[in-house]
Amino acid sequence: MGRLKYPELRTTYKVDRKIGEGGFAKVRLASHLLTGEKVAIKVMEKASLGRDLSRVLSEVEALKNLTHQHISQVYEVIDTEDVIYIIMEYCSGGELFDYIVNNKRLCESEARGFFRQILSAVAFLHNRGYAHRDLKPENILLDNDHNLKLIDFGLCAKPTGGISVCLKTACGSLNYAAPELLLGVRYLGSQADVWSLGVLLYALLCGALPFDDSGGKIGELPQKIIHGQYEEPEHLSNLSRDILRGMLQKNPRHRLTTEQLLNHKWVTLECYDPVCYLPIYKHHERDDQVLQILAEHHNLTIQAAWQRLSNWAYDHFTATYLLLLNKKRRGLPFNLNISFTPAKIRAKLIQRRPPMKAQENIHSSVMSPLSPSHPSYSRMVEGMQSRHTSVDLEEQGVVTRSRTSRKRGYDSDAEAVSSPAPTTPVNKRRKTSDTASENRTPTNSSSTPGKFFHSVERKLNKMRNILTPKKKADSDTPAVLNAKDLHDVSVTSIDNPKKVLDDLTAALSSCSILCKSRGYTIRGKVFDGIGSDKKLNNCKLMFELEVCWIKTDERSPVVGIKRKRLKGDTFYYKKICEQVLQLTVK
Ligand SMILES: Nc1ncnc2c1ncn2[C@@H]1O[C@H](COP(=O)(O)OP(=O)(O)OP(=O)(O)O)[C@@H](O)[C@H]1O
Numbered sequence: 001m002g003r004l005k006y007p008e009l010r011t012t013y014k015v016d017r018k019i020g021e022g023g024f025a026k027v028r029l030a031s032h033l034l035t036g037e038k039v040a041i042k043v044m045e046k047a048s049l050g051r052d053l054s055r056v057l058s059e060v061e062a063l064k065n066l067t068h069q070h071i072s073q074v075y076e077v078i079d080t081e082d083v084i085y086i087i088m089e090y091c092s093g094g095e096l097f098d099y100i101v102n103n104k105r106l107c108e109s110e111a112r113g114f115f116r117q118i119l120s121a122v123a124f125l126h127n128r129g130y131a132h133r134d135l136k137p138e139n140i141l142l143d144n145d146h147n148l149k150l151i152d153f154g155l156c157a158k159p160t161g162g163i164s165v166c167l168k169t170a171c172g173s174l175n176y177a178a179p180e181l182l183l184g185v186r187y188l189g190s191q192a193d194v195w196s197l198g199v200l201l202y203a204l205l206c207g208a209l210p211f212d213d214s215g216g217k218i219g220e221l222p223q224k225i226i227h228g229q230y231e232e233p234e235h236l237s238n239l240s241r242d243i244l245r246g247m248l249q250k251n252p253r254h255r256l257t258t259e260q261l262l263n264h265k266w267v268t269l270e271c272y273d274p275v276c277y278l279p280i281y282k283h284h285e286r287d288d289q290v291l292q293i294l295a296e297h298h299n300l301t302i303q304a305a306w307q308r309l310s311n312w313a314y315d316h317f318t319a320t321y322l323l324l325l326n327k328k329r330r331g332l333p334f335n336l337n338i339s340f341t342p343a344k345i346r347a348k349l350i351q352r353r354p355p356m357k358a359q360e361n362i363h364s365s366v367m368s369p370l371s372p373s374h375p376s377y378s379r380m381v382e383g384m385q386s387r388h389t390s391v392d393l394e395e396q397g398v399v400t401r402s403r404t405s406r407k408r409g410y411d412s413d414a415e416a417v418s419s420p421a422p423t424t425p426v427n428k429r430r431k432t433s434d435t436a437s438e439n440r441t442p443t444n445s446s447s448t449p450g451k452f453f454h455s456v457e458r459k460l461n462k463m464r465n466i467l468t469p470k471k472k473a474d475s476d477t478p479a480v481l482n483a484k485d486l487h488d489v490s491v492t493s494i495d496n497p498k499k500v501l502d503d504l505t506a507a508l509s510s511c512s513i514l515c516k517s518r519g520y521t522i523r524g525k526v527f528d529g530i531g532s533d534k535k536l537n538n539c540k541l542m543f544e545l546e547v548c549w550i551k552t553d554e555r556s557p558v559v560g561i562k563r564k565r566l567k568g569d570t571f572y573y574k575k576i577c578e579q580v581l582q583l584t585v586k
Helices: 046-065 096-102 108-127 189-206 220-226 238-247 258-262 288-298 302-309 316-329 343-351 353-362 433-438 442-446 449-473 497-510 570-584
Strands: 013-021 026-032 038-045 074-079 083-089 140-142 148-150 479-482 489-491 514-518 521-527 539-551 558-568
Touching (some): 013 038, 046 083, 074 316, 096 140, 096 558, 108 189, 108 258, 189 258, 238 258, 288 302, 479 558, 497 514, 521 570
Parallel strands (some): 479 539
Antiparallel strands (some): 013 026, 026 038, 038 083, 074 083, 489 558, 539 558
8 A cells, every 4th residue: 555655665665554643744654675674754745734844844954963862863854746755763662641641650760761861852952952842742752672752843943043042933732832932922942842841741740731721611721821830749759849840930031941950859869860961873973884785785885885975865875874873783783685786786795695694693693583684573563643733822822923934943033042052961970770771772772682582572472462463353352462561451350351342332422432343442533512523633532442351371361451542632532541441440
């Protein structure tokens, strides 16, 4: 299907299923044919972008300039007459939001680990003169190694005079927007980002939003934000309260700065070092081993290959180099799939096979049928879901001001005020293992064969678990899941899946949720407004609940309900799921 739909990708990528959707893009999983690496492809139709094309272009520019361990790396950009494709690092672990929902809320220590990673990405952005302006858990993804990666730079701004220059376009998601944005005054991007980080940390620690319109009257939310009114749940420690108050400070001048956050006591508690935001790897590093492979494939000298590469055109050449480099850093064999090499060059390469073998031997500890280049590995797929969109606050009528450079990444009439960009913090303490994990390079996590095999086995198990139930989903028997990795599954006390299915259907209809079932999977939809026509556009929330068997080692299988959000506001989804499951999982 993908092959016919995306002709520009046909010879270089194998396009797989859709893994996400935003207001501007559909995101697909794909494999880079030459390296076998999984990538995410953000597909944007120019016709539907209209004036927002500038937003996409600023996202592309930002991504090209921002190489950081906690920012999803761009590999290639294809700009055709009708479509823009951004080929980027695939984050298989889903959105941070879903992780929070599945865990209700995070303990302080886990929240700290995550927050440090996000902070390091945001401080890096600010240091490079960018403000993100759409920080929220839906824009932070988890990779395979449980590391966070920031995505969606469509609203980012890089004022020409630097980060300490005021911006004026109010944009982002209302729940995460700083008071100054709602007041329609000029604001500093870095200060607005710190507010959003505060909302995000609150969500991590409390499993809820500090500023929410649920239960209140429509229109109350902006007032709550402007007045900085939020509740502090009792379980919050004094230090957590302190950092949250510092970030959710309605007066931006009194708000903590990114630099202060790097060294904040809450951030460095448990013997952590201050957060280091510098990238682990140099932006455009020359690696001769990788270059050699690329050069051979293209029948070029190393020097010619480097010359071509150093334009950093983000074309397929760049993508192949960056993907090979990533494989090397992860301790994986980093050769290219020879069957995609032009026939003439392939013949030459086959003659020169021994040196390639020698190179493979260097990595023999990780060569096995479970290697990522093995077909089983490349079939591996993991679940993702779509999300809701950030809004233009002016357009929503939350901020009243004449429309200017709407959603553009570069605010045109910025004015200067002083706010220093963060500088590298001094490491005062010794690194702990936790800090090491925060700053961990992918190589560390998979460089030993044992760890590598363990991780690949885990992935393959996960793949089996995911694929097998899918096949069964249409049939009359529920899927069987293993008790591991079930953070998105609620366990019931009932041992009859049919009864759970019936209870679930009844609970959904009692909550006025439109549902459609297929086998043991129910898709629920909630529509906006009364009497609205039920087009997808008006669909406020869409999710799936699947009744399944859960295999446990200790006792006979139990019946569970697997949840998946497909579209819509994440905290609303959380609330609906809680309501429905309460009625079902008695
Ligand atoms: N690199 C990636 N790896 C895995 N999934 C991704 C990746 N990038 C995006 N996604 C998925 O696709 C969804 C939409 O992506 P993204 O937010 O970039 O789109 P968008 O149209 O720009 O969104 P918005 O409307 O908020 O601006 C994400 O929420 C996520 O679930």
